[in-house]
Amino acid sequence: MSGQLYNGLVRDLFFGAQPSSSFEPAQDSWLTAEAGSIARGTWVRLKLRIQGARVTDARFSVYGCPHTVAAVSWVARQIVGRDARALLPEGVAKLCEPLEVPVEKLGRLLVIEDVVRVCESPASDV
């Protein structure tokens, strides 16, 4: 796969992605959601700390292509500080432009959107 398919933002986000495996959140202040599978080639987990209906921290785990890793990393940064009931009103598709995601990979980004929507649902019941 050619290196020219990935722009500088994707490279920075991909190589800057840090594992969250050593992090053990306190049970009652964290929300966890995941979607996808290795068999399908894309899997994403988000862990959000929510205080006063706002996201104060976001961690992620991901299995996927470089664009997926970059997109999850980007989303995790963006949603900190946002209302937990409306994490990503603009949708994941808007990420395609700055990350220059090929159109054939849009389905992978929708896995990220699935996880975000799951995160929004229980928070809206609080």
Place this chain on the structure above:
Amino acid sequence: MRDSTERVVYMDYAATTPVDPRVAEAMAGCLTLDGTFGNASSSGHVPGVAARRRVEEAREQVAQVIGAEPAEIIWTSGATESNNLAILGAARFHSDRGRHVVTAKTEHKAVLDPCRQLEKEGFSVTYLRPDRFGIVAPEQVVDALTPDTVLVSLMHVNNEIGVVQDIEAIGRACREREVLLHVDAAQSVGKIPVDVAALQVDLLSLTAHKFYGPKGSGALYVRRRPRIGLAPIMFGGGQEGGVRSGTLATHQIVGLGAACAIARAELASDVHRIEILRERLLTGLSVLEHVHFNGHPQRRIANLLNLSFEGVEGESLIFGMPGLAVSTGSACSSATQEPSYVLRALGRNDALAQASIRFSLGKFSSADDVDFAVRVVTGEVQRLRALSPGADA
């Protein structure tokens, strides 16, 4: 971000090789006005005769590396053309005797696609499935033959996993049944001894750029005793006895000849050194758990190692190692993101097939290169696995 001046370790020799400086020097002597630049078909003047002499010297060199007669060597642009000429040419020429061809699911696309073309022309093709090691048993070939079979086409060494087929036994079986055998030897010539008489092959493809010759230069061995008929697939000036028209690229042919001569002289020492490096690579990577070896543990070529890494997405693994030039799947199909069809044919699931890396070493590989590869691969595999702990498989 890595720039073009940063180190890149090349471990994709199975995709292509750098030209040996000695080959480049021989080729350079056939390009300019003060060199042997003439058209080898121009027999009426000195430059043409000089070019013809160099072409025939190269034909002798190619013949020697595979144990053939010079008159049995046809120049082509590479293994893809040689495969097309062999498969389409032989099947079409002999179509009055039968219209069935046997090949394997794990062949290179340069064999599979001409076979699919034959199917469009009304031929039937049997695609044999190899065992989990990638081996096609001679018995499988025999069982697939029918009175209608005119051609069997199998590669000598698989380009993805490096397994070596028992061509000698298959050749014997085909010869006994008067079925033509074509062998794609793109990954074997220059790497293991090849003797067309001992292997009992009728047609054999080879290409220069897999063993330190130039890209765009290859040959097709066509047995002459008895003569194997081939229908040409290119028409024009009638060169190469009418089998392959087109002006002979003297510099390319000289390059192929020189590469053959060097391979013949240095094969044993190269193989020994590369085998040691390959084992060093495998030992170094064995610190990782959940790594699967693809291919046969013994019947394999020295320079190639194919491993699948569990829990790692293949595209990310390659992207995460910009300083290491390796392949996932066949180089000729690397424009697509499909999991390797070879590994899928061996029973690997899509995720594991896609997370495979083919490391292929060569005569310019060093222990430092191997140690660098070990550091980079283990580091990135561990990082990507840490990014996806507890992923739902």
